[in-house]
Amino acid sequence: MRNNLVSLAIATALAGTGTAHAATYSVGDLTALGDPGYSQSTDFFAGTINDQYSFSISGGPNAFSSIASKLSLTIDQVITFASGQLTGPDAFVANLTPWVNSLGGFTVNGIGYEGLLKTGDYTLSLHGVSQKDGHYSVSMLAQPVPEPESIVLLMAGLGLIGGLIRRRNRHTEKVQSTETGVLTTATLV
CATH class of the missing domain: 2.60.120 (Jelly Rolls)
Structure with missing residues (x-):
């Protein structure tokens, strides 16, 4: 109405x-x-x-x-x-x-x-x-609108960058000196 x-x-x-x-x-x-x-x-x-x-x-x-x-x-x-x-x-x-x-x-x-x-x-x-x-x-x-292949490629690139950052963080340790008590970061090779 x-x-x-x-x-x-x-x-x-x-x-x-x-x-x-x-x-x-x-x-x-x-x-x-x-x-x-x-x-x-x-x-x-x-x-x-x-x-x-x-x-x-x-x-x-x-x-x-x-x-x-x-x-x-x-x-x-x-x-x-x-x-x-x-x-x-x-x-x-x-x-x-x-x-x-x-x-x-x-x-x-x-x-x-x-x-x-x-x-x-x-x-x-x-x-x-x-x-x-x-x-x-x-x-x-x-x-x-982006094609699905472009979105997949973007996600793969972001995943690769995330993996590299995670790998780099795994090889870094915090070490505390027994003599001075200072906390430092050391990269293990």
């Missing part, structure tokens, strides 16, 4: 606004961008916002995160992200979660997603409403 009321309120807000803003942005291969990924400030007009960002992931699974946010000084500058969706290969669909935070006298509205994405083409769709013209920020980052 509550979800129906929220959906009805969002639909009414979107239908009752004047200007509509819809744009499609092509990001390209997000994996190739590396760190810091993709970041853009997007302008919009008062009314509804329906923007899409298309991108691709290459080279196997990637840890992916995206966020769209708007920092507002006054209540009439607020953009409300009503919904967002990430679609991709093999009928992949993920709904994005809207959020609101207050920082001092500021309001930050946003929507985001974090998860593992496989190789393929994706579209990030953002839908919202605003009372005034403005801009919001979009950031996306994809980082390759």
Whole structure:
């Protein structure tokens, strides 16, 4: 029942606004961008916002995160992200979660997603409403997930280093002088 009321309120807000803003942005291969990924400030007009960002992931699974946010000084500058969706290969669909935070006298509205994405083409769709013209920020980052062989090699190297340190400590003894009573460390060969 509550979800129906929220959906009805969002639909009414979107239908009752004047200007509509819809744009499609092509990001390209997000994996190739590396760190810091993709970041853009997007302008919009008062009314509804329906923007899409298309991108691709290459080279196997990637840890992916995206966020769209708007920092507002006054209540009439607020953009409300009503919904967002990430679609991709093999009928992949993920709904994005809207959020609101207050920082001092500021309001930050946003929507985001974090998860593992496989190789393929994706579209990030953002839908919202605003009372005034403005801009919001979009950031996306994809980082390759290490292959299992790399993790095994790392663990083997750490094990080898640990073994060498243990071997070195086994050959070191503490010796106390019978004449002076001073405790010293001697390495046995």
